[in-house]
Amino acid sequence: MRSYQIPFLALLTGVASIPHEGLTERDESQSFCGFKVPTDNDAATISRLKEFDSDYAFSSNQGILEVAEPIVVEMNIHASLPTDSPDDYASEEVLEKQFDVLKTTFAPYGIELTLGTISRELNDSISNLSGGKYAGNYGQLSGGPPALEDYWKRTRTGGYKSAHLYVYHQIDDGFIGISSFPELERPESDFWLDSVHLLALTLPGSTSTIWNQGKAAIHEFGHWFGLWHVFRNGCLPGDGDMVDDTPAQVDNHYGECPTDADSCPSLEGLDTPWNYMSYGGDACFTGFTDGQVTRVHNMFHNIREVV
Template identity: 30%
Template sequence: MLLTKVVALSLSFASVWAAPSPPPQSSEVLEVENAFTASKTAPKFKSLKASAAIEVYWHVVSKNSSVAGGNILDSQIAAQITILNEAYSTTGLSFSLAGVDRVVNATWFNKVTDGTREQTEMKRALRKGGAYDLNVYSSGFVEDPRRLLGYATWPWDYAANPQNDGVVIHSGTVPGGDNAPYNLGHTLTHEAGHWVGLLHTFQGGCNGAGDQVADTPPEARPAFGCEVGRDTCTADRLPDPVHNFMDYSDDSCMTEFTAGQAARLTAAIATYRTQ
């Protein structure tokens, strides 16, 4: 579920796996953060609440016409948008479904993942809207050995490659999907967080500025399952943020964004994703 899970910030992807992966290097995070700080627009928090909802363009990529083959139901997509809005309700951010298109393409379903030729072909053919519009591609990741759940692009990478912008998720992670315990819709919650500039809560481990948000306690490594009460960075005497949407816990354990994360995504949207 992770941005850094893919490789590095400079690669423009934030990805999530069912298994841990190395976070970006501190030097890469520092470079991005310095540029973000230099160009940051910091509107008042209430201004995001007054802005238009982010329009979501959903692209269903399946290998055949069955739900098992990736052709998820309209009701599942609607439920996913509801889950997104509930998750982001404390941040002032909201989402509205702008459209759904369906493509049966077994090659894309099997082969699309970060950096592949098939991903480029898919996005060139299907992507809609601008920087403030969220394109979601649900697919299968069949040939990706990492058990990938999803990945996202960063807001600061939009200007250089707008066609690449968006989030790709495993079709089984939507509400009612077959990818338990990640089938309540929070893979998209997590990946959308990367899309608006949030890092993993475990970024940087116990040292340094971590995820660049002051009110998320540091943690040494990702949380899985629902490790309530875990404290991997004992110096701060605070439990790890295992309920945070930007950790790796099971969907049923994820319940919150912090006020600091809300402020960060507000600034990132104002800086990189203007309407």
């Protein structure tokens, strides 16, 4: 498998987020998830990367995915919880179940996840992801309070292809998940900012009515691997999420699983609330499109393995 370095490709880093069901949902056009319509230059760099998609296209033989070069990622999970948390709250067993959900989901797509470390820390000063700092057009998480920054720096290990999932008792700003996005020019000194952050309420077996199977983490790691929301840019002319086989849609179908919804009737294809990059929810999510999987392999081999 060839690996292409694209010197001018500097994808903007994104904060990918989904709302807590108990909060008032904010309109996507208000940048509630951090993603904004890219500039012409942004679109040009991603279009350049799309030229290599064919090198990573895969085929399925009797349900077995065939890829020229599988992705192998070490997954590390860290939970920071209040000091008075009961033993069964975001326990190590539950965190292992979250890993199993991720591993089982990504395996059919040529992505092998191995378990690195699991840590569970009871510390009130880091149990809430609050006071986060954001920068750039995509609202990149660029820092936080000193206690959180120290926590990330002392626990984030490995290179740019090492995955870290941080689980919190609470996340401010109405988010239940935040993720970084692959960036070719991210310096090694900033790797501690490259992670997925998740609300404990979304872990498998939680009391949430929408996010209780651990699939919110799949959505966030979809962003970590290089995917945007399928409803990005709505029905407006353009490339939407920059993946060719995801139909345009303007409705994010939060917590809903319609099978015949068509929020962009003038454009080809039905809405896809079943897609992990929608907001359909755990009961709806079933998969990614071929184009999304191809893009993930393209992004990983040309960015995360290169930086």
